[in-house]
Amino acid sequence: MVVTGGRALVAALVAHGVDTVFGIPGTHNLEIYRHLAEFSVRHVGVRHEQGAGYAADGYARVSGRPGVAVVTTGPAVLNAAAAVGQAWSDSVPLLLVSPGVPLRHPALGNGLLHETRDQSAALAHIAAYSHRVTSVAEIPVAVAQAFSSMTTGRPRPVHLEVPLDILLEEGTAPVVVPVSMSPSTPLDEKVAEAADRLERAERPAIIVGGGARGAVEPVRGLAERLGAPVVTTTNGKGVLAEDHPLALGAGIHLPAVRALVEESDVVLVIGSELASSDLWNGPLPLAGKLIRIDIDTAAIVTNAIPDVAVVGDATVVTQELCRRLGPRAADSSASRAAGHREQKRVQAAAQGAEWMEVVDALAAAMPRDAIVAADSAMVCYYGALANLPVHRPSGFLYPTGYGTLGYGLPAAIGAKAALPDAPVMALLGDGGVMFTVAELASAATRRIPLPVVIVDNGGYGEIRNEMVDRTDPVHAVDLDSPDFAALAVTLGCIGVTPADPEGLTAAVEKAFDADRPTVVHVRHRRMS
CATH class of the missing domain: 3.40.50.970 (Thiamin diphosphate (ThDP)-binding fold, Pyr/PP domains)
Incomplete structure (x- = not known):
């Protein structure tokens, strides 16, 4: 079927489950907007492109699916850039879609409306990557690659740029069907080592980050099996309901959390960078006691070097740890958690x-x-x-x-x-x-x-x-x-x-x- 680049783009987004986009129509993206209603894509209008990016971010965080923002060229893309940077920082799957200058645009420019020297290069230094397509046929592949990037491994934002002439050009563009992929399977020996250390721990503790948002049930099950107090980062807040007896809530920067870590003989960190933006007052004393679960092979050794590093999806790994760990009586666990929770509550209220x-x-x-x-x-x-x-x-x-x-x-x-x-x-x-x-x-x-x-x-x-x-x-x-x-x-x-x-x-x-x-x-x- 011969279609315009704009229609090929919307069809490819829909094939990947997109039913909502955030944005503002502009002169250069009308060929995209033309096809939204045809494919029953809901458009949520905003008043500034930065708002489109943040709205797509909020959509992604609560839905667990990539959020999509559609903007026009030049200033609109740069208006949305702060939201792209925020999504990269917090590991949020955000797709920013925009037109770009024509494929054969002169290198030194000719005063085209919204002309930007190298829009894609600018976004490439903010997003995980920016891709500028070169044909109608390439569009479905580029969309599939973007969704693959955002939904496997550590989620990051992507910018997809379709030149103005390609949006209007006609060509054949078969839809690329999304490839389903199981979450990454961790190395068996590393899971076994982590399970053994946790089994032998007398005073375990758990720190949960935003990477564990999808692992609510196994995180709770693991905490209960271990009798381990659970504290969360900002993005992990709520993964364990904060009225659970083992929950200390969010705020790993507080002195009570440092005291918990110092007292614990094993600390399990799930899906967290352990970054200074969460810790505020310097790194935690984790040497010799840290087990770390993260889907990102680089992040897992950043900010704190683990004694046991398990690379894999938080849900898969915590489920496997629960399976390997047998039932365990933890008669003192509730009182231990309660003591630290009260210290933390007092400090948080004072702060x-x-x-x-x-x-x-x-x-x-x-x-x-x-x-x-x-x-x-x-x-x-x-x-x-x-x-x-x-x-x-x-x-x-x-x-x-x-x-x-x-x-x-x-x-x-x-x-x-x-x-x-x-x-x-x-x-x-x-x-x-x-x-x-x-x-x-x-x-x-x-x-x-x-x-x-x-x-x-x-x-x-x-x-x-x-x-x-x-x-x-x-x-x-x-x-x-x-x-x-x-x-x-x-x-x-x-x-x-x-x-x-x-x-x-x-x-x-x-x-x-x-x-x-x-x-x-x-x-x-x-x-x-």
């Missing part, structure tokens, strides 16, 4: 003391299966990270490694697109929300019942504190916040400004059932 009033009010309003899309804001990393209970994997969406501002709101929109019936809440600061505040209009257009909690401390509070700590002049950090509730109404949302914690709880509870987004403006310094 987030300024934000606990807000966090507790939000916790009172959240259903057990709620998802929180958080921004890089003090209320999130000091307050919610270690103190707000989450009971499901991918229940706390956060821009961990790259630390972008503006992530939370569009990520929440993406999460709602993936799981429309799930209660989702965005938690933001007054500085970060302004990076993507236009996405309130996107959410309002879709009539999403979404609480958008903006905790307003009058500017860039973290940077203000750093200036003080450095004894620098404090400047350029104080912001005159708008009336966010009034702004919400002008954009088609509901807007409220609660006066106290009880009012905050009531506002969020009501927002989960509203017929549109609700902006809840928390004037933090004034709440009592």
Whole structure:
């Protein structure tokens, strides 16, 4: 069948299970948009391409499938680049699709609209790779390769560029059927060695990262078999429900976690980089006791060298460990975990003391299966990270490694697109929300019942504190916040400004059932 490059692209995406894309139509990508309805692909419109990338990221994290953003050339691609960098940092399968300058475009340029010197090269240094196709027939193969890259091994973002002339050109493009692949099988002797060490451990502990999001049941089973306390990284938050007797929750940077590691004779780390963006205060004392499970052969020896390294899918490996480990009585395990959990709770509450009033009010309003899309804001990393209970994997969406501002709101929109019936809440600061505040209009257009909690401390509070700590002049950090509730109404949302914690709880509870987004403006310094 002879088709245009645009039709071949959409057909190839659909063949790989894509039913939703996030983006903005533009002059150069209309040949892609032309075919979305034909293939029943849902388009979730956004107001800025960065929002498209973050929404696709949120969609990918909660659905477990690659998120797809479709943008136009030049500035649109560069607008989305921050989201691609965030996805790379947090190992999220995000496909950015864009047109590019024509295949035979002059090397020195000729002033074409949106012309960029080398768009694909720019994205190649941010994504896992960027591929520029050269024919209509190549498009299905390029899409298949992108999905193979994103769904095997460690997930990373990919950029696919289709030149303008190829989008419009006609040619034959047979659809490439996705190749199903079983998760990687670990080396048997390494699993046996890990099982033997765990079997002999008297005081084991488990650290769970984002790489274990799909391994909820085996992680819980393994923890219960070992009687091991479980602490998670930011991206692992909720893999073990935080009210489980063995759960210490998230926040591996706290002193109580270091004490747990020092006390333990074996520490099993599943799917975590053990990166400084999670640890904050330097590496953990893991020498001589570390068993590491990771699908990435490079990451498994990065930041901490394991005594036993098991390369493989977290679900497959933990299931196999459960099978090899026999039943074990762990009479003291609950009390051991409880002691460390209480120490950690006290430390987390002290660290987030300024934000606990807000966090507790939000916790009172959240259903057990709620998802929180958080921004890089003090209320999130000091307050919610270690103190707000989450009971499901991918229940706390956060821009961990790259630390972008503006992530939370569009990520929440993406999460709602993936799981429309799930209660989702965005938690933001007054500085970060302004990076993507236009996405309130996107959410309002879709009539999403979404609480958008903006905790307003009058500017860039973290940077203000750093200036003080450095004894620098404090400047350029104080912001005159708008009336966010009034702004919400002008954009088609509901807007409220609660006066106290009880009012905050009531506002969020009501927002989960509203017929549109609700902006809840928390004037933090004034709440009592």
